Amino acid sequence: MSTDLGLQVQGIKDDYKYGFRDEMTYAFESGKGLTRAVVEQISEMKNEPSWMRELRLKALEVFWQKPTPQWGGDLTQLDYNDIRYYMKAADRQGKTWDDVPSEIKNTFERLGIPEAERKFLAGVGAQYESEVVYHSLREDLAKKGVIFVDTDTALREYPDLLREYFATIIPIHDNKFAALNSAVWSGGSFVYIPAGVKVDVPLQAYFRINAENMGQFERTLIIVEEGAQVHYVEGCTAPIYSTESLHSAVVEIVVKKGGRCRYTTIQNWANNIYNLVTKRAVAHEDALMEWVDGNLGSRLTMKYPAVYMVGKGARGEILSIAFAGKGQHQDAGAKVVHAAPYTSSRIISKSISKNGGRASYRGLLKVAQGAHGSKSNVVCDALILDSSSRSDTYPYIEIDEDDVKVGHEASVSKIGEEQLFYLMSRGLSEAEASTLIVSGFIEPLVKELPMEYAVEMNKLIQLQMEGSVG
Amino acid sequence: MSAELRIENLHVAIDGKEILKGVDLTIRKGEVHALMGPNGSGKSTLSYALMGHPNYEVTAGVATINGTDLLSMEADERAKAGLFLAFQYPTSIPGVTVANFLRHAVTNVRRPDRKEGEDLMPMRDFRKELREQMEALGVDGEFARRYLNEGFSGGEKKRAEVLQMAMLRPSFAILDETDSGLDIDAVRIVSEGVNRVAESQGTGVLVITHYKRILDYIKPSFVHILFGGRIVESGGPELVDRLEREGYDWIREKYPEAARDEDELEAKEAASLAV
Numbered sequence: 001m002s003t004d005l006g007l008q009v010q011g012i013k014d015d016y017k018y019g020f021r022d023e024m025t026y027a028f029e030s031g032k033g034l035t036r037a038v039v040e041q042i043s044e045m046k047n048e049p050s051w052m053r054e055l056r057l058k059a060l061e062v063f064w065q066k067p068t069p070q071w072g073g074d075l076t077q078l079d080y081n082d083i084r085y086y087m088k089a090a091d092r093q094g095k096t097w098d099d100v101p102s103e104i105k106n107t108f109e110r111l112g113i114p115e116a117e118r119k120f121l122a123g124v125g126a127q128y129e130s131e132v133v134y135h136s137l138r139e140d141l142a143k144k145g146v147i148f149v150d151t152d153t154a155l156r157e158y159p160d161l162l163r164e165y166f167a168t169i170i171p172i173h174d175n176k177f178a179a180l181n182s183a184v185w186s187g188g189s190f191v192y193i194p195a196g197v198k199v200d201v202p203l204q205a206y207f208r209i210n211a212e213n214m215g216q217f218e219r220t221l222i223i224v225e226e227g228a229q230v231h232y233v234e235g236c237t238a239p240i241y242s243t244e245s246l247h248s249a250v251v252e253i254v255v256k257k258g259g260r261c262r263y264t265t266i267q268n269w270a271n272n273i274y275n276l277v278t279k280r281a282v283a284h285e286d287a288l289m290e291w292v293d294g295n296l297g298s299r300l301t302m303k304y305p306a307v308y309m310v311g312k313g314a315r316g317e318i319l320s321i322a323f324a325g326k327g328q329h330q331d332a333g334a335k336v337v338h339a340a341p342y343t344s345s346r347i348i349s350k351s352i353s354k355n356g357g358r359a360s361y362r363g364l365l366k367v368a369q370g371a372h373g374s375k376s377n378v379v380c381d382a383l384i385l386d387s388s389s390r391s392d393t394y395p396y397i398e399i400d401e402d403d404v405k406v407g408h409e410a411s412v413s414k415i416g417e418e419q420l421f422y423l424m425s426r427g428l429s430e431a432e433a434s435t436l437i438v439s440g441f442i443e444p445l446v447k448e449l450p451m452e453y454a455v456e457m458n459k460l461i462q463l464q465m466e467g468s469v470g
Numbered sequence: 471m472s473a474e475l476r477i478e479n480l481h482v483a484i485d486g487k488e489i490l491k492g493v494d495l496t497i498r499k500g501e502v503h504a505l506m507g508p509n510g511s512g513k514s515t516l517s518y519a520l521m522g523h524p525n526y527e528v529t530a531g532v533a534t535i536n537g538t539d540l541l542s543m544e545a546d547e548r549a550k551a552g553l554f555l556a557f558q559y560p561t562s563i564p565g566v567t568v569a570n571f572l573r574h575a576v577t578n579v580r581r582p583d584r585k586e587g588e589d590l591m592p593m594r595d596f597r598k599e600l601r602e603q604m605e606a607l608g609v610d611g612e613f614a615r616r617y618l619n620e621g622f623s624g625g626e627k628k629r630a631e632v633l634q635m636a637m638l639r640p641s642f643a644i645l646d647e648t649d650s651g652l653d654i655d656a657v658r659i660v661s662e663g664v665n666r667v668a669e670s671q672g673t674g675v676l677v678i679t680h681y682k683r684i685l686d687y688i689k690p691s692f693v694h695i696l697f698g699g700r701i702v703e704s705g706g707p708e709l710v711d712r713l714e715r716e717g718y719d720w721i722r723e724k725y726p727e728a729a730r731d732e733d734e735l736e737a738k739e740a741a742s743l744a745v
Contacts, residue, residue: 422561424545425521427578432586440565
């Protein structure tokens with residue numbers, strides 16, 4: 001295994017500890033570029049039912065028709081013809097880590113996944129390039145009817161469930177990248193929590209891109225039945241290359257009456273990755289949907305997790321942290337749509353930009369007519385660490401109902417000279433003082449994470465901050 | 471090594487304007503000095519310049535701590551060298567607890583050669599010591615978990631400063647108007663805290679104040695009057711009583727040149743406040 005950290009690659013931060021890569025021979029790869037034949041081949045290899053094959057081909061047409069969005073980050077350097085849309089590293093999926101090819105297993109060992117699984121997870125899925133190479137679920141949960149498999153397996157083993165929900169929350173026409181994902185999707189998680197079942201420890205999926213010029217298009221579908229509860233966590237990393245890779249996922253979630261779902265992302269892609277993801281949940285009566293979204297890596301992220309509150313009393317919460325360093329643009333935010341009475345939402349967004357990075361908050365708050373008694377509170381705070389960095393806020397508010405309570409606060413601050421001086425006068429170096437100020441800034445979010453992830457998040461922030469003060 | 475904080479002919483400017491025009495002051499280990507003077511005389515400038523605030527430019531003069539040059543050091547190095555400043559207006563740091571901050575500070579100051587990222591002081595030892603110091607200062611246990619200075623009352627902020635002093639055990643401490651905004655009970659409690667630390671550590675203390683009342687609790691052996699950017703009078707506690715009785719008029723008459731500078735500084739401060 002090569003451990004080239006790519007330190008010499010220009011324009012890439014030198015403190016990314018997940019940047020190692022594996023020398024890998026692939027069981028199959030589609031080659032560069034996207035054609036009808038590639039899509040047909042993916043579907044054929046997966047032995048899919050015809051409805052899915054047709055959905056893919058229709059989505060491909062939509063992808064070709066829709067223009068590349070101009071309103072977010074800069075996508076002009078993204079060359080769709082220079083991407084490999086499907087790569088398969090292992091012939092089959094492991095039920096134990098020993099079944100997983102040793103190079104891949106070593107990679108996940110280095111990322112700490114098996115260890116986390118032993119310590120505090122109820123189930124794990126591990127995706128490498130296009131396919132999920134390992135999957136597990138605690139036995140007692142399986143006995144209760146909980147399903148946690150990769151989405152390809154779900155299509156074979158639970159075709160009716162999949163057909164009922166697939167592409168209903170995020171239709172193929174939704175946006176260009178949702179269409180792309182629908183055409184070439186592979187892997188991702190399928191989670192089904194039966195009515196009344198509460199999964200008390202997190203399920204985790206881990207996504208790893210290893211190859212250069214790779215496109216990863218996982219597709220995740222989570223169904224939380226009435227009164228059920230789940231916490232799903234995803235993490236992602238990739239090696240550093242000088243050319244661009246693309247990660248474009250679609251995540252659809254349904255939370256039924258009184259159910260609760262929390263979806264936590266710690267996105268730490270290498271800085272050559274375009275991360276263009278569509279995530280949306282529908283919350284029914286008295287359901288609670290929470291997105292906790294940490295964006296630390298990638299070259300450009302465009303991601304706005306959404307909650308559509310369609311049942312009376314539904315709640316949506318979106319907490320996001322974005323960290324934009326050198327050469328990075330985090331265009332992240334949130335969407336909440338109040339489509340029923342007495343629904344409530346809360347958005348807290350915190351961004352940090354340094355070394356020329358750019359962090360944008362882009363949010364939509366929509367209250368439909370008839371969603372009376374609803375309330376929403378939006379807070380977005382930005383911290384800028386130096387004069388070469390940038391922060392923007394794009395809040396969109398559409399309210400078609402009179403009886404609502406809406407609050408919106410935004411703040412932008414620079415690390416204060418007085419704060420730095422105060423901490424330094426107590427013996428903290430400038431770098432330590434900055435790190436402490438940043439960790440304090442994101443504290444309200446980090447404390448929402450389970451302990452293990454809070455520790456990890458703090459470590460990541462420390463890594464990001466190292467060498468940031470000149 | 472001479473155990474003293476020594477300031478010679480110190481000139482300090484802010485934005486190119488000279489505020490301190492040659493200050494001389496020596497404080498030896500264990501001594502308590504008071505520095506008094508009207509608004510705008512340069513008292514806070516002296517404390518900020520000694521602690522190393524980047525906006526305060528030292529244009530001439532020397533300052534040493536225990537024989538080591540202070541002026542070439544960054545603020546954190548000055549803290550490690552044994553200097554402490556209790557701020558008049560401590561800044562709040564949202565999201566950072568008093569305990570977390572202090573553990574970093576105490577570790578660095580007690581182990582000046584610690585490299586970044588190396589272990590902090592063991593949690594158990596730190597907590598025990600912090601609890602003892604908080605009890606001695608009459609501070610509620612909850613205090614350690616609050617965010618540093620955020621939402622603190624005036625009295626809480628000053629107690630937090632003295633708590634930091636107690637934990638950092640400096641060899642020299644400057645208290646910049648630590649009595650301002652405090653009621654008489656709070657002045658007493660905070661002063662007792664300072665005395666306790668100073669006595670146990672042999673700390674040399676410089677009390678900067680407008681008022682006599684804190685000096686009833688922290689009793690200075692030496693009193694200096696800063697006027698027009700320099701120390702014009704030095705003496706014993708009798709100076710405090712004279713200022714209390716007569717104000718600064720006799721100083722103005724005795725030092726007309728300093729009085730002109732003082733008026734200029736005051737006018738400047740008034741103008742900057744009016745903006």
